[in-house]
Amino acid sequence: MTTSVGSVHNSSDLVNDYVCDACEGKKIVECANYFCAQCQKLFCGKCIYQHDQLYVNHDKYGRGETNKWPLTKTMEDVLLKCDLHKEKKLKTFCEDHSQLCCSDCVFLNHRQCTNVTLISETVKKMSYDMGQLSINFQTILDELNTFKRIQEASIQTVEVSYSEQLQEIRNTREKLNAALDVLEKATLKELDEMRTTLQTSLKNDVDNCRKMTDKLKKIIEAATVTVLCDKSRKEMEFIASRKCLDRIQESESYLRKNPVKLQGSILFKANIDIEKYLSQQASLGKIVYGMQSFFLRMNPDYVMTVKSKCEYLVRIPSDGNQTNSISGV
Template sequence: MASNFESSIQRGCDFIHDFVCSPCEEDDLNTEAQYFCNQCTKYYCVNCVLVHNKLFKRHSVLDRTDMTKWAAAPGMVDVLERCERHPGEALKLVCGDHDQLCCPVCVAMDHRHCSSIQHIPDVAKGIRKDPGFRQLPQQVAVLRKQIEDMKNDRKKNSSSLRKTRTAIVDEIKAIRKKINDILDKMEKTTVQELDRLVADQEMSIKKDMESCTQMHDELKNIIDDIQSKDSSGEPPLYIGFKKCEEKIKKGKEILQNMSSVVKYDLTFRKHNGIEDNLSSMKTFGELNESNVFGAQPCTSLFPRDHVFATEGYKEYNVKMSSDRCNCDIEGICGLPGGEVVITDGTNKKVKLLDQEYRVVDHCDVPKYPLDVCHIGGNEVAVCVNNNDDRCELHFINITKGKLVTTRKLSFTHRCYSAAYHGSNLYISSRTALYVYTMTGKLIEKLYEDKSMTRIAISNEGKIIYITNFSNNQLITLDNLGNKLATFTDPDLLKPRGVHVTAAGHVFVCCHNSHTVLQVDKDGKTKLATLAREQDGVYKPRALFFSSRSSSLVVGGMKDTLLVLNVR
């Protein structure tokens, strides 16, 4: 079939249209089509469609907002194989330089200078046996489930937000009864401010829900298209595979962006001495928004320069009846819903804990698990090592209270610690810090040191903290790998775990000194020694700050997690 693009070229027209008006084309005119009739299976421009609509009033006419439904036209390119930039053209080529599917128009306009243009039937050979293609339905199903869960969470959040508003208004009314008519203006001002904040947050929730709905449907449509083309040859499957990979990447980016805020909320704190200072005040009190960030809920209650102090502790047993050895907790991270994931090295297990730190599920790993980091949504990545160079990063999803390993990355170097930021993975091999893409492609070696143990990245991604076990140091880098500071202290003996909160508070636990420290954001000064061995700390290896409970969760060579209450 000669494409509309080719027909336009043959007519010598200066304009290239993806769809040409059928009546105009019969008159040897090149007019861009804006409508398509399902019954006539013809295209119409803005003028011709008026004539069509008068003659055929019951026909279904679709405009360009419904271009995906134009596929009913005879000879029309199948929706899966259609170029999204040039809908009248079929995807027939792939550019290796850009890893991008192309139609002939794409190649002519954007890839003329590329050196690796291949025919899709050539590169599509064996696509059914490709591990990535075979895992596609499962990846899409998991991602759709995460998107649906995110949408449901936002819906519940909207309801709770309205209840919070009602509670705050009730408090405002209670205060109002104690004072005189001068409060009328203050009440109006305060409620208006409250409603504005609620409206802003509800708008954010609405946008999140709409994004979830759109991505959920797009993923369903493309995987349905792929599965329906299973018997139609390899090229369509390859095209579907590449398109689906793009959708998955986009979906994960959307989830990652959304997961940075788990819950929108509002708080209200009344002014003290309202009656005495009424004339000088404009509102009833302070309204503060709080957005709970990812695995680390917002620490806005504690300013960035806040120095913490401990208020007691509790211990929670995490040993399972099936554990053959004493626990060795190497990694800890939190999930948006308040659950906690830990790695138990000696028992070769990854364990899921509920909000009460009870083990509710686990999965076995073939090698020794070390660090664990939160990726986004309910996904974590676990460093898995032997005493050789066969080291891996396991990606695990938490679905309905179950740990499910979805994929693995293998490395030629050790994998002691991992952190995630800006769609990239930061991996410590103990002698170097590497940056990888989520598909395992090496971006750069960022930093080298002889004894790197664990890493943590600030919420904005500008500062990287590294514990140096052998030299008793905390090293601070910028995101280009430049060393900013080297911190030492008598309480910093064999530091292992390091954690930075969303608000920028930095915590370190030290194996040999049995201590938990708070360090300033610049990594230069000790702000506090929060706990020692007499407080229950014993050979700590990992720690995590939970803003939900305002506590530090510490793990090490014990069967129990130590939870330090802080203020």
């Protein structure tokens, strides 16, 4: 970056506004590459050749010296137009506000100001350092670029962390699914066990009933046959009647001890606390944003708070005995 205005223009698209005056006369748009100071005209590569045949000693400036070229209409507009009132040209300078003004600006905002002068007059008494401005210009341009670069990098960071956290949310969901699967499995196991227990007990009852019925039938049969066949065998008859009585009592006692199980149905009572807890939650978790921010340009009036203070010994052997100071943080 040099300190000329021309090179500042070079850095923008405005240079494309330079067209060859000779070609323009022939209604052709050709990019100009030279400016002749004597003719005060711009020429393209072809036309400068013809120009040089006629005017050998004219001072010409190529693209490398556009600071010697005149301003184009666009450049003039950029420089001279009022930022607020696009149709007006900047004519005056208000020293009170240190502001360039067009006639509208003066009329609207600077009527009370005491030091409003024509720019042509201001130039005569005010000094300005184009070199320093150029350095400041480059500095702020660099800072804006840095700012843009960091923000662009942050866009990437946001994208990457978005994807990572998306995965994290899905993992969380899967963990919940897995936990619910475990609960479901335990519940199903319990249901199975309940079914087995009930069925076993009922089948047992059925089985016992069948056995007792069989026994009863057999005894009755045997007793009946005994009574019919041999009336003299009183002992046999007695035993048969005794056994009948025993079996009847056994059955009666069984029926007294075992209640009839009517429609042994199984009931599932859901743990509504789980659903209730889930429905009370707003989301699977909190989305927090962890971004560090800092200013490339500190506000000079910003009041900083000291959060902590540490003292360090930074002396190195080569320091010797002289006292050194560190300035700037």
